[in-house]
Amino acid sequence: MTEHEIKEILRGIVWEVTEINDFQDDEKFMDRFGVDSMSIIEIVARTEKKFEIKFQEHQITQFTNFNEASRIVLDRIIIETISKEEDLWKIGDKFVNLNEKVDSNINIFCFPPGLGLGMAYLDIAKRLENECNFYAIDFLEDYDNYAEMLQEFANQVVMIQDKGPYLFLGYSSGASLAFEVTKVMELKGYIVSDIIMLDSYLWDSDMRNTDMRKLLESGEEMPDLVRRLLETPFGSSIHDSFTRYLKQLNNSGVICANIHNLVVKHRLNDKGWAEGTENNYLEYAIPGTHLSLILPEYIEILVNTISRILKDIQETNLIKN
Missing domain, CATH: 3.40.50.1820 (Alpha/Beta hydrolase fold, catalytic domain)
Structure with missing residues (x-):
C-alpha cells in the first residue's frame, strides 16, 4: 500500500468523523472548524481499526494533518509487518x-x-x-x-x-x-x-x-x-x-x-x-x-x-x- 492510497483512506475516515472533506494535505486538523481533540481520538481509533495497527502514544500527538498521518500509518504498517516476520x-x-x-x-x-x-x-x-x-x-x-x-x-x-x-x-x-x-x-x-x-x-x-x-x-x-x-x-x-x-x-x-x-x-x-x-x-x-x-x-x-x-x-x- 502506498502513502497516497493511505492518504485517500484517511480522507474518508476524517470525513466520517468531521464531515469535512476539503482539508489540504499540510493543513492542521485542529486549525479549522473546531476539530477538537475528541475528534482526533476518534479518527485515530478508526484508523487503527481500518489498518489493523496500533499507534504508540507519541505518534498520536503527531497525527496533525494528512501528510503526517499517512506517514505515521505507513510506518506502523511496516513495523508491524516486520514484527510478524521475526524469523x-x-x-x-x-x-x-x-x-x-x-x-x-x-x-x-x-x-x-x-x-x-x-x-x-x-x-x-x-x-x-x-x-x-x-x-x-x-x-x-x-x-x-x-x-x-x-x-x-x-x-x-x-x-x-x-x-x-x-x-x-x-x-x-x-x-x-x-x-x-x-x-x-x-x-x-x-x-x-x-x-x-x-x-x-x-x-x-x-x-x-x-x-x-x-x-x-x-x-x-x-x-x-x-x-x-x-x-x-x-x-x-x-x-x-x-x-x-x-x-x-x-x-x-x-x-x-x-x-x-x-x-x-x-x-x-x-x-x-x-x-x-x-x-x-x-x-x-x-x-x-x-x-x-x-x-x-x-x-x-x-x-x-x-x-x-x-x-x-x-x-x-x-x-x-
Whole structure:
C-alpha cells in the first residue's frame, strides 16, 4: 500500500468523523472548524481499526494533518509487518553464513552491532560474496553470566572453524564484543589474527550511558529500518539485552590481534584501541556518519575498504589460502 492510497483512506475516515472533506494535505486538523481533540481520538481509533495497527502514544500527538498521518500509518504498517516476520530478521544463537552459496577458505565472523541483530551485515556480506564466507550471529540475550556468554560466542566460532587464525568483524559496539571474545579465544590458545572494526570506540565508563537511541539526541538521523526494528518487540528485547551488557562492559587488557578501524572522516583518531593490541593498529578514513556507514550512499566505499584490508591480510600470510 502506498502513502497516497493511505492518504485517500484517511480522507474518508476524517470525513466520517468531521464531515469535512476539503482539508489540504499540510493543513492542521485542529486549525479549522473546531476539530477538537475528541475528534482526533476518534479518527485515530478508526484508523487503527481500518489498518489493523496500533499507534504508540507519541505518534498520536503527531497525527496533525494528512501528510503526517499517512506517514505515521505507513510506518506502523511496516513495523508491524516486520514484527510478524521475526524469523526473517533473527539469525539466532549460532553463526550463519550470510553468503551460504559461497565456497571460500576465508571466514569472517561478525559480531552484532548495538541493534543486536546479525542481519545488519547482510548487504555487506552480499557485496563480498566472491571473497569470503560471512558468518553472523545475534546477541546471545539469554545469559546473566556474561563470562559464560563470551565462552559460548567463542564455542560457536570454533564449531564453524576448528583451527585459527580467525578473522573477526564488528560494527560499533559489535567491535567491543569482538574484542572481548578475542580475549577468550586467546586464553584458550586460539589465534585471532585480525579484527576489522567499523567506526568503533573502546567501550569504557565514558561510553556506558550511550545506546543507539541516544544517538538521535546528537542530531544524527537513525536509518528508518533500524528505528523500525527497535520498535518491534523482538528488536527492542535483543537491543535492551545488549545495552545491559554494554552498561557493565570495560574493554580492558591487550590482545595479540591486529586491529583495523574504519572511521568516519570527521572523527578520525585512535578511538582508544591503539593501546589494546600488542601488534598493529590501523585506521582507515571513510565518508558518512556513524549510523550511515551501511546505507546505500556509503556502503560501496565501506565494502571496498574491507576488501582491501582482506587482501592486505592475505598478503601478510595471516590468513592461509
